[in-house]
Amino acid sequence: MLLFQSEEWIDKWCKRNNLARGEILTIHQVWELSKLWYHNRLSVDYHGRSVEQVAKIFKQAGLTSEFWYIQRLL
Amino acid sequence: MTNETLLWQVRAFVYQQFADTTYPPSVDETADRFEIEFEEAVELYKELHNRHALFLEPETLTIRMANPFSGISTDFRVHANGRTYYANCAWDMLGIPAALHCDAVIETVCTESNKTVRLEVKNSQITNYDLLVHFPLPFARWYDDLVFT
Numbered sequence A: 001m002l003l004f005q006s007e008e009w010i011d012k013w014c015k016r017n018n019l020a021r022g023e024i025l026t027i028h029q030v031w032e033l034s035k036l037w038y039h040n041r042l043s044v045d046y047h048g049r050s051v052e053q054v055a056k057i058f059k060q061a062g063l064t065s066e067f068w069y070i071q072r073l074l
Numbered sequence B: 001m002t003n004e005t006l007l008w009q010v011r012a013f014v015y016q017q018f019a020d021t022t023y024p025p026s027v028d029e030t031a032d033r034f035e036i037e038f039e040e041a042v043e044l045y046k047e048l049h050n051r052h053a054l055f056l057e058p059e060t061l062t063i064r065m066a067n068p069f070s071g072i073s074t075d076f077r078v079h080a081n082g083r084t085y086y087a088n089c090a091w092d093m094l095g096i097p098a099a100l101h102c103d104a105v106i107e108t109v110c111t112e113s114n115k116t117v118r119l120e121v122k123n124s125q126i127t128n129y130d131l132l133v134h135f136p137l138p139f140a141r142w143y144d145d146l147v148f149t
Helices: A008-018 A027-038 A051-060 B006-020 B027-034 B038-050 B088-101
Strands: A001-006 A023-026 B061-065 B077-080 B084-085 B104-109 B116-122 B132-135
Touching: A001 A008, A001 B088, A023 A027, A027 A051, A027 B088, A027 B132, B006 B027, B006 B038, B006 B061, B006 B088, B038 B077, B077 B088, B077 B132, B088 B104, B088 B132
Parallel strands: none
Antiparallel strands: A001 B132, A023 B132, B077 B084, B077 B104, B104 B116
């Protein structure tokens, strides 16, 4: 996941690398996602997540497009 | 058969070492910490890698990633708790203060313009709202090539 100053720079990067645009989130959206995703990462009780738990986090973060679809645990 | 309790204790130790020192423990350090044989620690590292709980450098026993922490220097520098951590990507640079539950100053660059960018996490709020993060691959493909992702 890469940081950009604007969509213009993202388009330049995609063109230069011959890649299609993926999903673009604001830094604020990524911060909210980070808190949901990483808040308990140092806990000894963290043993990974189920498909349902991942899907729930994406939904809580407002990430509901097909891009975030999870069929199986990676 | 894997000792599940020990496996997850080792995972937590790796993360705590990252948090305390900014770098991951070696297999030797982990074996010493848990008073186990080197070979057992190796198997636990490999099992955690296989479960995507951490990621080893290919063909080595060196921890490259325990997300959000990076075991190598990157363009995503996170100053927090008096230390400088390295994150794996633009998401993980915010994952570090989220995991440590602390304020942070982040120094990085715009991927295409290469301009230095600085942002701050303070009291659970973030500055520099104009920045964007590009996720090039859909979630289902993140682990096809983790370094690229």
